[in-house]
Amino acid sequence: MVMCGILGIIGKGTVIEDVVTGLLTIQHRGQDAAGGISYKGQFNIKKGLGLVRDVFNKKNIARLQGSVAIGHVRYPTAGTYEATEAQPFYVNMPYGIALAHNGNIINYGELKRYLEDEEFRYINSKCDAELLLNVFAAQLLRLGKFSTDNLFTSIDKLFDTVQGSYSVISIIGKKGFLAFRDPHGFKPLIFGKKGNAFAFASESVALDVLGYDIIGDVQPGEAIFIDNERALHRKKIRNAIHTPCIFEWVYFARPDSVIDGISVYEARYKLGRRLAEDIINRNIKPDVVIPIPDTSRVAALALAEEIGISYREGLIKNRYIGRTFIMAKQSERKNAVRMKLNPIRTAISGKKVLLVDDSIVRGNTSKEIINLIRAAGAREIYFASYSPPLRYPCIYGIDMQTKVEFIAKENPIEKIRREIGCDELIYQSMDGLLSSLQLGEDKEFRFFCTSCFDGNYPTKVNENIFKEIEHDRVACKSSIH
Known part of the structure; x- marks a missing residue:
């Protein structure tokens, strides 16, 4: 799953309307599907094909109650063109976790086999967000009792196994809101505050429109957790060379956004x-x-x-x-x-x-x-x-x-x-x-991922990765047509 946009809010009262408004400001990041999920004692989800305005209406927005919600807009270049591939995804164990991400998991096949064979978790879609969610949930479940330290440890373990790009927002039922960014920081993720509420988004323009004061970017390899008392916990879990995708500035992002400064x-x-x-x-x-x-x-x-x-x-x-x-x-x-x-x-x-x-x-x-x-x-x-x-x-x-x-x-x-x-x-x-x-x-001096121009990939790659991606690409195009 690549070329997407994410936005999440933890605040006061029902926040889904602001999430939907924020998604409209980053609609350029994905026009093929949209989705949102909220939490108020239970998860309520709505996702479907089309633009944000096609997926959400007054009736289904009214159903998405809760002071924490995340949303996603999708452009499919991995997976297939079906509503079941749209984000967010959620799992029941542990705690109930919902997740959306922007990026692309390059060792998808390896991780899928591991989850099915070792963790007995079945991946029902071809969307790598579902896979990423299950990797995270399996790590968190293994650590037992919930704590902020265990939460950050589970992300550290995830960094060991998940290869590729991923900026992530997540709701953990009855616990709070989580955001983290892969160690290289390929994909943008910025956050801000308004009163006692926090918002996270792929681009700063969404926070501007919603009236949030920008705090800064989630750093590469960093995780931020906001608990139900709205206390912010952040930890730099991994240090690697920051190589954000240079194509964000060339093509993908809105001109009124600021990304990584x-x-x-x-x-x-x-x-x-x-x-x-x-x-x-x-x-x-x-x-x-x-x-x-x-x-x-x-x-x-x-x-x-x-x-x-x-x-x-x-x-x-x-x-x-x-x-x-x-x-x-x-x-x-x-x-x-x-x-x-x-x-x-x-x-x-x-x-x-x-x-x-x-x-x-x-x-x-x-x-x-x-x-x-x-x-x-x-x-x-x-x-x-x-x-x-x-x-x-x-x-x-x-x-x-x-x-x-x-x-x-x-x-x-x-x-x-x-x-x-x-x-x-x-x-x-x-x-x-x-x-x-x-x-x-x-x-x-800043480093960037310029692999599409010069072939220098910041992470380890081999020919099998390219073969798998090409196979998935052909399958994706076939499903669309």
Whole structure:
């Protein structure tokens, strides 16, 4: 399970309405399914396929009583496209535990066999959140009487066995609220306080909208437990090199979020300025800069300002065509692109157009957009990616999981240029990417997970992991279609 968003609150009175509101602010992190669970003496759960607004209504929200609740939005790249795969999940033993996570467990098969053979726990779905929940529950049950120390010890044991990325929020019945982050901190998790209530979310924008004062990020390898008296207990359980996923700033997060102390907006703005240096050095002289909506707007604006030319919204996005609709109803990517994007001819015709996008994965979408712009009368088309060439599968949580998906895997840039049909192709350098994210308050050098660009994976990997992921990927696509 990857490319998701999570939000949890422990407060006063019923909190599910705020959880649902918070999920709406991080809807971009997952549009295929949503869910929520609350606790008031017993668990009440609602989850289903579709957007947050499709899953929740006044009637089912009224049923989710309790002063503690967690929610989730899902984009399936592992598991299948079914309501049973949606999060959160819960188990009865011990105490009653509900859990949702953002990330991807890469040793899923190994852990599933262990749970079934050694712990006699059956995993009913293909969602790794259910597996993660059962690993945690088994560790906690083994330690006996509940205590904060035993809780943290169980997470320490979990860190020993679970490989991959995971930012987790959990409700422990009659005990309190738990959050923890894997030792490398691949996926974001931030928390804040409002009065006597605490909220945890994938992005700071959710806390902003809900009126919480941000305390900070859950640190890599850290666990935070809030008991029923609202006392906060936190412990740094593991120390490892912090390698957050760099694609959060490149593509995934909202521009008004701050993740691990780095403003997404400022990072993308600086990425655009760095890209402008390459445009100038190559003596490329466009008449107009046009972003490919939505992610690339900030970088495109910065680039246009830096080189002193016009910025135009030359592609208009149809916001009412969902990803699922396109996947289910359109067999040709050409039609899918035309359904989503329409060019403004007056901004394009007769001009040398510089298109800016966050990345190029397969190249199919880029090619069709270039065809659209050329058909709208562009004299020349330059295409700029404000991230470097993507060449390696992501095993930690972005929807790029097989080697065959990358046009840049084996192809030189000139061949990619010819394939997608532009007159010039410009990629951001790795140095430009990394330097643009050195924006934290401490100004110290930061490490990131850049494995999709350079193949350097922060955790141990082997070929079997890639084979398993590719097998699951094919199965997932088959179930969706």
